[in-house]
Amino acid sequence: MNKALRRPVIAGNWKMNKTPDEAKALIEEMKPLVADADCDVVVCVPYVDIPAALEATAGSNIKVGAENCHWAESGAFTAEISAPMLKAVGVPYVIIGHSERRQYFGETDVTVNKRTKAALASGLKVILCVGELLEQREQGITEEVVRYQTKIALGDVSAEDLKNVIIAYEPVWAIGTGRTATAEQANEVNAAIRACIAELYGKDAADATVIQYGGSMNAKNAAELLAQPDVDGGLIGGASLKAQDFSVIVKAASV
Numbered sequence: 488m489n490k491a492l493r494r495p496v497i498a499g500n501w502k503m504n505k506t507p508d509e510a511k512a513l514i515e516e517m518k519p520l521v522a523d524a525d526c527d528v529v530v531c532v533p534y535v536d537i538p539a540a541l542e543a544t545a546g547s548n549i550k551v552g553a554e555n556c557h558w559a560e561s562g563a564f565t566a567e568i569s570a571p572m573l574k575a576v577g578v579p580y581v582i583i584g585h586s587e588r589r590q591y592f593g594e595t596d597v598t599v600n601k602r603t604k605a606a607l608a609s610g611l612k613v614i615l616c617v618g619e620l621l622e623q624r625e626q627g628i629t630e631e632v633v634r635y636q637t638k639i640a641l642g643d644v645s646a647e648d649l650k651n652v653i654i655a656y657e658p659v660w661a662i663g664t665g666r667t668a669t670a671e672q673a674n675e676v677n678a679a680i681r682a683c684i685a686e687l688y689g690k691d692a693a694d695a696t697v698i699q700y701g702g703s704m705n706a707k708n709a710a711e712l713l714a715q716p717d718v719d720g721g722l723i724g725g726a727s728l729k730a731q732d733f734s735v736i737v738k739a740a741s742v
């Protein structure tokens with residue numbers, strides 16, 4: 488497996504944080520700090536912040552993402568946002584299947600698959616989240632869980648569309664807890680996901696797929712995690728809300 492084949496992607500997931508004015512201020516602070524990044528830099532922001540984020544990032548190396556999208560193009564789905572809507576406003580990335588959506592909003596592997604296919608059909612790049620619960624890790628079924636989630640999420644996704652999929656391995660027990668997976672644990676599961684992609688799409692496709700780690704990644708632990716052969720970037724929550732910390736992680740991915 489050749490890490491050099493893949494360009495790392497560092498993506499912030501702002502979750503339910505920042506007003507449009509605050510989003511603009513944070514991006515303005517980030518821009519000079521990440522301008523020389525040798526990796527892709529993305530900020531995934533609340534829907535209402537998207538116009539401000541697009542305006543603030545214009546002409547910079549920071550790309551904007553949304554945090555979810557619906558599977559239908561339009562219709563009676565109160566409060567949902569469709570993939571064509573995101574495309575129309577100029578958003579290139581979207582997170583799908585985040586564990587907070589699965590835990591608190593009833594997302595299932597099947598809806599994750601439907602949303603993934605809709606996003607890809609609209610030409611969006613998908614950051615697809617998978618990861619085990621603490622009790623699943625303790626039961627020794629981490630690999631089975633992420634394989635199951637990955638296979639269902641990618642059902643009916645073509646090899647061509649897979650090029651627009653980034654996978655984020657986010658162990659649920661590590662999200663927002665300050666408890667990070669060790670570099671070895673992160674690499675082990677990322678490698679298992681890559682092996683699963685190889686079974687589904689072949690080795691070349693697996694070698695080309697960016698697989699991030701997410702879960703309490705911060706300015707202090709990023710370098711060790713990102714140095715792992717199967718860790719191709721990060722999906723960052725809390726630390727992405729601090730320009731300085733986020734830029735340290737971007738730099739760690741740029742070596």
Ligand code: 13P
Nearest residue numbers: 500662663702703724725
């Ligand atoms: P934290 O970095 O705050 O643990 O969040 C990780 C995450 O959920 C990114 O999607």
